[in-house]
Amino acid sequence: MSFSLSRPTQRIIPALLAGLCLIGVAAGGEDANDTGWLEALGARESLTDGLGGVGRSLEDLGFHWCLAATQVYQTNLHGGQATHRRAGRYAGSYDLDLEFDLDKIAGLRGGVFFMGVEGSWSDGLDASSIGSFFGVNDDAGGDAAIMISEAWYEQNWLDGRVLFRVGKVDLTGTVLCHNCPVAFDGSMYANDETAQFLNGALVNNPTIPFPDNGLGAMLYIEPLKGFYVSAGVADAQGDARETGFRTAFHGPDNFFGIFETGVVPRLCGMDGAYRVGFWYDPQPKDRLTSGTKRDDMGLYLSCDQMVLKEVADDADDTQGLGLFARWGYAHSDVAEITHFWSVGGQYQGMIPGRDDDVLGAGVAQGRISKYARSAGRDAQETVLEIYYNAKVCGWLNITGDVQYVANPGADKRVGDAVVVGIRAQMNF
Numbered sequence: 107m108s109f110s111l112s113r114p115t116q117r118i119i120p121a122l123l124a125g126l127c128l129i130g131v132a133a134g135g136e137d138a139n140d141t142g143w144l145e146a147l148g149a150r151e152s153l154t155d156g157l158g159g160v161g162r163s164l165e166d167l168g169f170h171w172c173l174a175a176t177q178v179y180q181t182n183l184h185g186g187q188a189t190h191r192r193a194g195r196y197a198g199s200y201d202l203d204l205e206f207d208l209d210k211i212a213g214l215r216g217g218v219f220f221m222g223v224e225g226s227w228s229d230g231l232d233a234s235s236i237g238s239f240f241g242v243n244d245d246a247g248g249d250a251a252i253m254i255s256e257a258w259y260e261q262n263w264l265d266g267r268v269l270f271r272v273g274k275v276d277l278t279g280t281v282l283c284h285n286c287p288v289a290f291d292g293s294m295y296a297n298d299e300t301a302q303f304l305n306g307a308l309v310n311n312p313t314i315p316f317p318d319n320g321l322g323a324m325l326y327i328e329p330l331k332g333f334y335v336s337a338g339v340a341d342a343q344g345d346a347r348e349t350g351f352r353t354a355f356h357g358p359d360n361f362f363g364i365f366e367t368g369v370v371p372r373l374c375g376m377d378g379a380y381r382v383g384f385w386y387d388p389q390p391k392d393r394l395t396s397g398t399k400r401d402d403m404g405l406y407l408s409c410d411q412m413v414l415k416e417v418a419d420d421a422d423d424t425q426g427l428g429l430f431a432r433w434g435y436a437h438s439d440v441a442e443i444t445h446f447w448s449v450g451g452q453y454q455g456m457i458p459g460r461d462d463d464v465l466g467a468g469v470a471q472g473r474i475s476k477y478a479r480s481a482g483r484d485a486q487e488t489v490l491e492i493y494y495n496a497k498v499c500g501w502l503n504i505t506g507d508v509q510y511v512a513n514p515g516a517d518k519r520v521g522d523a524v525v526v527g528i529r530a531q532m533n534f
Contacts, residue, residue, distance in 0.1 A: 113206055139352040146192070148499035152533045163502075168210030173534040175200040176245050176300045178527055180507075181447035184237040185521030186514050194235065197246040201300075216263055222256035222276075231525065237515040238488050239443060239472055240307035242525050244299040255319050255346050261436035272323040274349065277316055277338050281326050283370045286379035286410075289326050289336035290314075290364050290497075294410045295430045295452045296468060300531050301451070303505050305491045307470035311406050313434030313446045317362045319511055320344020330344075335367045344390045360389035376426075378411035393475035404436040416455060438475040445473040462497040474516045488512040505529040 146154075156162050161171060177198040182189050194197035201224045209247025230246030232238050258273030269281060280287035296308045303309060309512060310316065329335070342360040368381035387402040410430035417423040429451040438444040450468025455461040471488040479485065493507040511523040 107182055132198060137233055141144075151500045153501045154534050168207035170203075170205040171205070172203045173200065174300070174532065175534070176529065176531050178245055178304065178529045180242055180243060180273070180304075180525055180527030182231060182235040182525050184524040186511070186523035186525075187520060189374055190237050191234045194228055194231040194233065194246070197226070197230045197243055199224060199226035199245055199300075200393075205424075216261055218260045220256060220258055220260065221254065223252060223501070225250050225252050236511060236523050236525065237517065237520055238511050238523070239515055240305055240312060240470065240489055240511075242489075242509055242511065243304050243527070244306040244309045245304065245529075250347070253347055254349075258437050267328040269326040270323070271325075272475075273321070274319055275295045275322045275324060275338070275340060276319045277322065277324070277340050277364060278310055281336070281489055282333050283328060283373070283379070284332060285377050286370045288366065288368055288370065288379055288381060289324065290338060290366050290383060291406060292379070292381070292410055293408055293430050293432070294377070294412075295428050295466065296410075296432070296448070296450060300529075301495060301503065301505075302464075302466060302531065303450075303491050304495065304527065305468075305470070305489050305509055306493055307446070307472065307489055308448055308450065308468045310341070310442050311408070311432050311446060311448075312443065312472060313403070313404055313433040314364070314383075314406055314435040315362070315436075315441075316364075317342050317344045318523055319346040320348075322361070329351075332355045332370045332372075333368075335365075337363070339363050358389065360387075362387050362389075373411070375421070376412035376415050379409065381408045382406075383408070393439050394442070394475055395439065396525050399437075399440050402437060404434065404441075405433070406434040408432045414475075424499055425461055427451060427453045434469060438477060442478045443472040444475045447471055458498070465493075466495070466497040484513045484516045484518050487514060487516045501533045503531045 131151045175198065179196050180197055206219040208214040208219060215412045226247035227249055228246055229248050230243040232241050232277050236242055256274055256276050258271050258275050260271045261267065262269040277290055280292040281289045287297060291311050291314060296303055306312065317340050320341035322338065324336065324338035326334060326336040339361045344360040363382060364385040366381055366383035368378045368379060383406045384405055388400055390400050391402055393399050410428060412426055412428040414427035416425040432448045434446040436444055448468060448470035452466040453462050453465045456465050457463060469490050471486055473486045490510040493505050495503055495505040497503050507527045507529060509525040514520050514523050
């Protein structure tokens with residue numbers, strides 16, 4: 107269920123977020139002395155300090171909440187479809203996560219209910235200026251004032267080694283296995299457009315046709331320490347703007363399935379995860395030649411590993427160098443991108459005294475189906491992205507970002523694009 111955000115009122119949500127900023131600043135002046143209130147404000151993990159401590163009281167009762175906003179400004183300096191169009195340069199979103207610990211609330215051991223509420227403004231630069239297959243701003247979600255994107259119940263047993271989740275689910279959401287995100291297509295270093303890479307090719311594997319958030323379920327099992335298997339199903343016609351009942355139980359009953367297994371070793375005291383997955387999509391799809399095809403399927407690989415750790419004897423320290431890689435395959439008769447790979451890494455704490463800052467770099471390439479190529483199309487699109495995420499204070503991160511997109515849309519007539527941007531991520 108969602109409500110659209112009309113263009114005359116697109117500034118309402120940013121204005122409300124600005125109001126929360128003013129509340130946080132005002133509260134900072136109340137809980138510290140005249141000379142130290144600004145320092146106290148910056149030391150908070152959230153701007154409003156959990157609405158003046160109310161959040162901490164609610165956590166004791168089993169209710170957890172988190173409100174965050176992401177705002178992105180990008181401009182195309184060179185190439186692409188156009189370099190001077192202003193449409194889509196500014197985009198943003200907010201996320202409100204609500205979690206109910208049913209053990210504390212109702213005595214249901216291992217039970218959790220989660221609801222995700224989000225909204226966004228602007229479609230970003232791609233349609234007007236770039237024309238990329240991947241998308242240079244994966245956070246851009248169009249104009250939507252409020253949308254219940256997730257609402258599911260989770261039950262876990264054996265201290266989280268068996269987990270079942272059902273409801274309105276996001277299959278790109280992950281489960282933590284020994285501090286590493288798994289199930290499905292997870293990555294420690296390339297999976298979060300609000301804090302890591304902005305380009306869609308460095309957030310998830312574009313050969314996997316994940317359905318929009320809809321009714322579904324997933325099962326995760328860790329039979330041996332560090333070894334897991336998982337399976338998920340979701341409505342292939344899911345629409346994140348709706349509850350999901352209309353598309354899941356009316357008309358064609360097509361359910362997308364995805365299966366993943368992997369190992370999560372701790373090599374020389376450093377975390378890593380190695381995953382292999384298979385997906386199946388039964389819904390009919392238009393062939394790139396003619397006619398339709400059912401029962402589409404594909405494969406993917408994903409791995410990440412910390413290779414250099416600054417504090418070797420501290421299991422919780424995350425400073426150091428981590429690397430990642432992805433690969434994916436989809437059938438060329440229905441998928442425009444048939445082969446995909448990406449590699450990259452991040453270094454946290456490279457600058458002395460800046461232990462929480464992160465420098466990241468990644469390269470991704472999608473190879474275009476031979477049936478989708480024409481006289482004006484090349485064989486692939488490639489993207490290089492570099493970002494630096496600086497933690498300004500406990501509740502604010504600022505990221506500088508540069509992307510080089512070679513052959514946007516695999517179109518030979520379009521010049522390589524250079525996109526620069528800045529992202530602000532705030533926790534309220």
